[in-house]
Structure formats: C-alpha cells, structure tokens
Amino acid sequence: MDTTRHIDLHWRKPSTCPNGASCVEIAALPGGGAAIRDGKNRQGSVIKFDAPEWAAFLAAAKAGEFDSPSPDRDQAG
Secondary structure (H helix, E strand, O other), rough: OOOHHHOOOOOOOOOOOOOOOOOEEEOOOOOEEEEEEEOOOOOEEEEEEEEHHHHHHHHHOOOOOOOOOOOOOHHHH
C-alpha cells in the first residue's frame, strides 16, 4: 500500500506551462515512479505510477501513442 501523502511531495509544472496557467503537475515518488495531479484542483485526486508503469508511460508518449490522430488516419479506417 502506498502511504505517501500527496501534500508531502515536491510538485512541479512542465516548463511549457504558461505563467499563471493551471497545468498538470508532476512529482517524483520516493523509491521511483511519479504522481500527477490537476493543477486547478490540487486537493483532488492524484494518480500514482510505480517506476515500471511510469517508464512505460513515458516510452509510449515519446513514441507518439497519445498524439491526436491526423485527419488522414481518421479516414483510413
């Protein structure tokens, strides 16, 4: 069971987040992995990933698996 309290974590926004904007925030978890939360609702839910889950998520994001489909791909199916 993960007993890490999300208020005890060091949260940060991505460098691409405009000043004053509410963006998704991320924090490293002790022992590896990461937690993410909605910057507009800091007291709300936190999603936690263990180290292998976080590595798989980052690899998929870097491979473009979460990119918006192009209009050409939408019509191909």
